[in-house]
Amino acid sequence: MLIITCPFCGPRDEVEFACGGEAHIARPLADHKISDADFADYLFMRDNPKGLFLERWRHSAGCRRWFNVARDTVSNEIVEIYPMGSLPVKTAAKTTYKTSWRRDTAAEKAATPSRSKAGGSK
Amino acid sequence: MAQNHPDRGQRGLPGGAPRYSAFALAKKAMNYHQDWQRAWRDPEPKAEYDAVIIGGGGHGLATAYYLAAVHGLTNIAVIEKGWIGGGNTGRNTTIIRSNYLWDESAAIYEHSMKLWEGMSQDLNFNVMFSQRGVLTIAHSEHELREMSRRVHAIRLNGIDSEILGPAEIKKFVPTINIDQSIRYPVMGGFLQRRGGTARHDAVAWGYARAADDLGVDIIQKCEVTGLRRQGRKIIGVETSRGFIKTKKVGCVVAGHSSVVAAMAGIRLPIASRPLQALVSEPIKPILDTVIMSNAVHMYISQSDKGEMVLGAGVDKYNSYAQRGSFPVPEHMLAAAVELFPVLSRLRMLRHWGGIVDTCPDASPIISKTDIEGLYFDCGWGTGGFKATPGSGHVFADLIANDRPNKIAAPYSLDRFRTGLLIDEHGAAGVAH
16 A cells, blocks of 8 residues: 655545546647647547656545655655646656657647747746 | 368367377376476577567467468467466456447457357367356446446347346345345346356467467567667567567557557557456355446456455556555455355455556557557456457457458547547446
8 A cells, every 4th residue: 555645634545545647748728729649649648657657646535635746657666746737856757757758749739838938947 | 250160070260289188197197297298389589470469468379379370370479578378367357248338349349259159169278168147236226227228238239138136136146145234235237148257377378379389489588678660660579589570560468558659659548557356265166157346346256266256446546566556455355245245254365466458448459550560459458358369369350451350440549539439438347
């Protein structure tokens, strides 16, 4: 059983949490016309790495708030827990974020038009 | 499938020549059974094959067998990282049924069921296929109503299925508790009498032996480390035992599908999750059928050895560790004990997890890819075992002819672009 440290409530058993799957999937904006195949990247295609994985969790039987977790899918080691809307800071988790195929998809580019102006930082 | 062949008596397909006899068994007993011949060879990989199947589980071996037996493609290899049948093929709860709601699912699972019915003959290997029935229980009025709708749909597809009331269930399964006061009372259920179980290891061994007989190289302890491409074309696979040249690669690696797909730069909609099962100490026969419960996500049967075999739903987060999270079996066992109070003092002997490849619509992917010569058969999720022969049969056809047949066509990867999903979530008897 995993012990997950909720950023708001502290360490709790995994039964109190719900896993929301892959983190950092941004919805393409409606006014950006992308193809069905590109939209499928957003809607259905999932990163499914053997190793470090960035995912969302919710403390559903506690404070009911969402947060991000960087967890190894082989050892179950939790490398980092960080707030929604932000990116990981630990090197390994940062690399996982940057090297995901999702960063190059048209869907993601269509999700945050302002990102390109800001030079990719957030 | 198992139509009679003039030269082969009952057997419709080649491979799996007879080699054991009661006399040989007695004779070898004198020598402590030390000099039995190998059931299949242990060849070194050749430099080139017409096709390479990645993954030596039931589906991969079935694919190789049907490629050789039906399509005459014998210069092929099955490459397995560990040993054959050592992954999910040896980790499932061996349940076989074809009572699915949607036409597409009915087509493939019933195709599979028919192959199961002739498999021991086809392979000349006793896979201990036992049509002991699969009974899915409803625990609420609503569930029962939804179930009757499903039963009618299934029957319209020509698949046997019937509704039972609590009294009939009690008669069919005397050990079950039908008291209406329990947390999940038995309101009724639906039964597929042709459903049942098979010996999972025997399925892998039977296919391996028959495929090997036809010249298929089964290469174990050989891990695929890369897929070599020339433009949009496959030209071979990199393995831990060197490069193997080939124009066609069939990938049948279940939980590791995303890992192999990434080698070719392909994205899949798959999430790899642990699916847990456990067996109890062996006891005398108390359950001669398979019981499934959708609402509590529990399924139970008794093996020929007497062990109670129990399975649950998938874990809720991705994992490649072949073990699961404890709360899942805990929840399932609580439900099992309520339904079968007789189990309450049983000790559990073994508990394990297999990594299953779950798809967003709970249906498999049997598909070509954007890369010429690369095919995927994956996404079977929690329900792959029952589909073993059907999956191998249609996948072999896809690889041999480079186009999906009528049964495989709906399972293309394209459905995630077109939106033509085959949503079997909940529509299946669930628990797969």
